Amino acid sequence: MAEEFVISVAAASDAKVLMISVAARMAGMHPQTLRQYDRLGLVQPGRTAGGGRRYSARDVALLREVQRLSQEDGVNLAGIKRIIELEQVVDELRRRLAQTQEELAAAYDRVARMEAAGPFPRGDLVPRRRPSTALVVWRPNRSTREG
Template structure:
């Protein structure tokens, strides 16, 4: 896979409607209809010309696939909205997990855990597990 030129990514609006239609295997009028219905929201130039990104082209392909499977445009709109929301929520969960892990690691008296045949137990920092063969899980401080 070739790298994109500097400053461009999958969200860069670089394709005209004709190019996006060709890449997606659709007619340009179909893209206009999908835009009106809110299935894809291409960027607009100063002259109000549609410009599509690679992400938009991927979304158009997804719409085409769902449509070919018999899903109505309203159904597709709802599926895409839920998919977008799911993606946003997953990203937020990752952010919150990272923030929580950082906060826990900065707390005084961090916990150390040992895992053995009897399960997971908390042990005092600096102490050794009481049973041989236990695995100690600890994450050191930063710095």
């Protein structure tokens, strides 16, 4: 009877410490399958000085997801690779969106503090009228000169 390991991808560690035999057993796969997935770029294990593969708990969770997509959903390996790439893009976009939302909230907070400080506390926020340097030539009206 095989042991079942449950790994949450969100909580999984990124430390590349698992030998290929351990990672394969945890993922429920043959080590040769992990080698093939490495060659295809589905998973990127770390390498030891001697060239041995080292996997993280996050890698194992990813391998289990690859297996699920392949076996349960019938997705081929090229499709799985594309799914993984798109999920990575989505994760990066979500991270950037969260960062942008934090920056926007901070900017709104700064504006609210400045508005609460009174009307236009800083001169550089209000356009100032500059004295005109225009040359105006005045000529008296002819009717007023003759009369």
